[in-house]
Amino acid sequence: MRYLLPVLAGRLVRAVARLRGGGSAYPGRTVLALAPDFLTHVSSQFEQGVVFVLGSNGKSTTTMMLTETLRAHGLRVFTNPTGANLPQGIASAFLREVTPLGRVKHDIGVIEVDEAFAVELTRSLHPSTVLMLNVQVDQLYRFFETERVGTMMTDTAALATRAVVTNRDDQHLAPYEARPGQTVTRFGAAPDVVAAAPNGLQNANDFSREADSTRPVEAEVVAMDGDRASIRVGETTVDVRLPARGLHYAVDAAAALQTASVVLGRPVDQEAVARAFDTMKPAYGRGERMSLGADEAEFIMFKNAASLQLNLDALPQGAEQVMLAIDEGTPDISWIYDIDFSRLDHVDVLAGAKAWQLALRLEHEGIPVHVIEEDIAKAIKLMRALPSPLDRTKHFVTNYEQMMLARRILGHPDLEKTA
Structure with a gap:
């Protein structure tokens, strides 16, 4: 009964927040203020433990892939689908699932976690498995250096009670060695697959050690084409349809399939994997498609240099219609001068408060920009007014904040409001 009042x-608070247009963290803050041990109480009920998903990029997509793969194998999985990965956001996600007395009916929790809070959250959620995706240049105004992010992840991995799954192709994460009671397995992409990518995997260099691609991997991307990938998992090769284009999504899939194998204690079933991936929709803003009259808007969200580069590399060559949008949600965009924009031969509309900074960068690259319109609503109207492209797809490449605004303008509520 002690959790009844906090849950109610x-x-x-969640109902009031939804009426006012969002605010998914407020319910979690409320329940944690009234019941500080709420996360421990709920997570301790998962018979097959808790999986943490960590990484500079790809957490939301990989969490979705792993969740759907485990569900296809018959497990009841709790997850935080909005990508709210701070303690209060995770508590809010639990609130949607628990009974008024704080009980859950799931077998396992698969939880995306912010790296800066991961060690702290181990004290409440006690992860049995930690999946480490990558260390990439991200939020330097917050983290200062990539080495610090890598240490946050490996410190968290050291606290896993059963297993760690890590990235063979990441110099910061690949050397991780098992602590007592742990198993360590790895995923990655075949060297020839990485070499075929225009700008590689974009993982951050660790200049204190040499790269080592000889470590064995239990799951490996062996071939890919657009949104199709072949992934060797153990002795079996699985063909999957990815929720969006790009090598980074294929590597996320390899990570998810290896982690699923670890959780299940056996190789994944090919038919179950095919079912899971064939029905999988893109994660929030990561390749989502929305109606734009007779055409479709494809949203391609980026957070940092690595995600922008990988998503640009995956764009169709000579994409007919493209909008780029970036605003103050990305505080320092000086990294745009490291981006290879050669995939683009033009940009139809630049939007957001930092559109002019992006325009200067594209001018240096010799890429023509047709219109600059800082207001995202007006920019969308301009994109709507363009003639239908041959492939009926208008590409919206945006940072997170501009993506959320654009979704609302197009009539799509936040995930918190649809849950």
Whole structure:
């Protein structure tokens, strides 16, 4: 009974927040203020433990892939689908699932976690498995250096009670060695697959050690084409349809399939994997498609240099219609001068508060920009007014904040409001 009042109070705050247009963290803050041990109470009920998903990029997509793969194998999985990966956001996600007395009916939790809070959250959620995706240049105004991010992840991995799954192709994460009671397995992409990518995997260099691609991997991307990938998992090769284009999504899939094998204690079933991936929709803003009259808007969200580069590399060559949008949600965009924009032969509309900075960068690259319109609503109207492209797809390449605004303008509520 001690969780009844906190759960009801959190749900009341959630209802009010939804009426006012969002605010998914407020319910979690409320329940944690009233019941500080709420996360421990709920997570301790998962018979097959808790999986943490960590990484500079790809957490939301990989969490979705792993969740759907485990569900296809018959497990009842709790996850935080909005990508709210701070303690209060995770608590809010639990509020949607628990009974008024704080009980859950899931077998396992698969939880995306912010690296800066991961060690702290191990004290409440006690992860049995930690999956480490990558260390890439991200939020230097917050983390200062990539080495610090890598240490956050490996410190968290050291606290896993059963297993760690890590990235063979990441210099910061690949050397991780098992602690007592742990197993360590790895995923990656075949060297020839990486070499075929215009700008590689974009993982951050660790200049204190030499790269070592000889470590064995239990799951490896062996071939890919657009949104199709072949992934060797153990002794079996699985063909999957990815939720969006790009090598980074294929590597995320390899990570998810290896982690699923670890959780299940056996190789994944090919038919179950095919079912899971064939019905999988893109994660929030990561290749989502929305109606734009007779055409479709494809949203391609980036957070940092690595995600922008990988998504640009995956764009169709000579994409007919493209909007780029970036605003103050990305505080320092000096990294745009490291981006290879050669995939683009033009940009139809630049939007957001930092559109002019991006325009200067594209001018240096010799890429023509047709219109600059800082207001995202007006920019979308301009994109709507363009003639239908041959492939009926208008590409919206945006940072997170501009993506959320654009989704709302097009009539798509936040995930928190649809849950």
